[in-house]
Amino acid sequence: MQLNREELIKAYQGMCRIREFEDAVHEEFASGALPGFVHLYAGEEASAMGICLNLDDQDTIASTHRGHGHCIAKGCDSKGMMKELFGKKDGICGGKGGSMHIADLTKGMLGANGIVGGGPPLTCGAALTFKTKKTGNVAVCFLGDGASNQGTTAESINMASILKLPAIFVVEDNGYAEATSSDYSVGGNIVDRGKAYGLHAEKVDGTDFFAVHQAAKEAVERAKNNEGPTLLHVKLSRVYGHYEGDAITYRLDEETKDIKENKDPIKIFKRKVTESGLLEESQLEEIEKNIKKEIEEAVSESKEAKYPVESDLLTDVYVKY
């Protein structure tokens, strides 16, 4: 473990912030306070934080429909995000995007994405910008096991490979594409697919923040050293269903129990850092308390915030028309 205390604290804060945010959204959605539909990232926190702690604001990520965790990990404001989910004018996208389109370009967050497989081509674009302008940055694409079967993903990893783009494709395999098992839907395996296109590809334990962080660190170094793109197959689990309201009848109760008890990346992180004496239990509890307060405020402020008005309907379609 080469991370210093400050980095470890940042990692824990980020993972807690994602979990609190998603748990709050879970509750608010169930109560009927939230419009639309949402896909929660709880259980996958080590992936977003393990990757994004290796990036700065000039590096980009493209995300998925299950994007809240990526947004938070990349530095998007949790209160602005919550307001966005409530459809409020002060939301991070003015209430025009919602859960699946949260973006903050100043943080290098190129958008959650409502289209499965929508992000990989865009990632090639960001990476091409970095390569053309010689900025030394890296473009990361989060995608799911479902998106790994999309043609856009195959096209994009090929494009990244032949143009030697500074890109990293992070396939977050939570075991299910909607209600269909990835064991069923993925022919062959995801790592081999990456290798077949000439990428460095490896499988990573997505419940272990440190494993993800290390793999991402090496991938970023490869990209910055002009050694081409990487594919990481991150195996993890989602706590909740595909979307809120999903009864998850395709998953047995004992599997959900196992996920909560044995595959929770936050518990695993906490155990590792306290047992090895890197951080104190009391420190972590203090973080949990502060994050809880932050998210509670995010929810209450979002409820009180104003909706956009009629004049907002027609703006922001074009720069000039």
Next chain:
Amino acid sequence: MSKKTFRESINEAIKQEMRRDENVIVLGEDVAGGAGTKGDQDAWGGPMAVTKGLAPEFGRERVIDTPITESAIIGTAAGAALTGLRPIADLMFVDFMGVCFDQIFNQAGKFRYMFGGKAVTPLTIRTMYGGGLRAASQHSQCLYPIFTHIPGLKVVIPSNPYDAKGLFVQAVRDDDPVVFFEHKMMYDDEGEVPDELYTIPFGEANFTREGKDVALISMGRTVNLCNQVADEIKKDNISCSVLDLRTLSPLDEDSILEAVEETGRVVIVDESSPRCNVATDISALISDKAFSSLKAPVKMITPPHTPVPFSPALEDLYLPSADNIKKTISNILN
């Protein structure tokens, strides 16, 4: 000012913009041609040689031959536009949009709105459209109405080399995503084109003929058919105005309404398939906003509702013709 073909006009626009702005790049299938071969490194310049000469001048870092992978081409261009480049992506034939439409209309076209006005996507997509080359059903469609339907996209369709250069330069400099339609039968058309850079603003239609009896409204290649008809029927003492829309999104509604008010009779000529096309859209606009100016029903000349046929005998029947336009004019005048 010198005579240039439609092809040369766009080629010059791209070159001059690439010299002016190093953020302008070109990517697509065989935009140079020859990548990875031992042969000519500027083998094609696109299938119609429109981008010929770019790779030798600007290098392969800025003129990128891609695999045949339309989603990745358009998506790469969209992502690059979102992060600071000003890409010109080549979608070769517009018929191929079927394999990459998501990246155009769900991604590039919606970034700005979805992200609350914080994104700019200065992307130009060049594409070929239209019949006449005996290229059959999958290489001859117009499809511009589909792009016009999408809020967030701009749709440009020049009818002559002068407009092609000015509108293309505007497309490259524009901060919104633009789909630029080039009719595949027009590349050898000639016209006077200034050597220097200039822009033609979007949303400003152009009266290529002035007249008082009938207004012919059209776009792209069929504007030339309308011009030809207007010139030919002068001898019969019929005076036609011709309005070249130039851009379909934004649409110059004022000029359309002006054309209706001045003539009271309108014929819209549109090479795209007849259902939900530009002709029906303009007809609806006229019925909504200029009904009382009409002296005759609005007429639409379009192909029939069939795929584009291959046989020259059938394709000639399929496409709008001067005879068709003349007969229609004659009908609404009597």
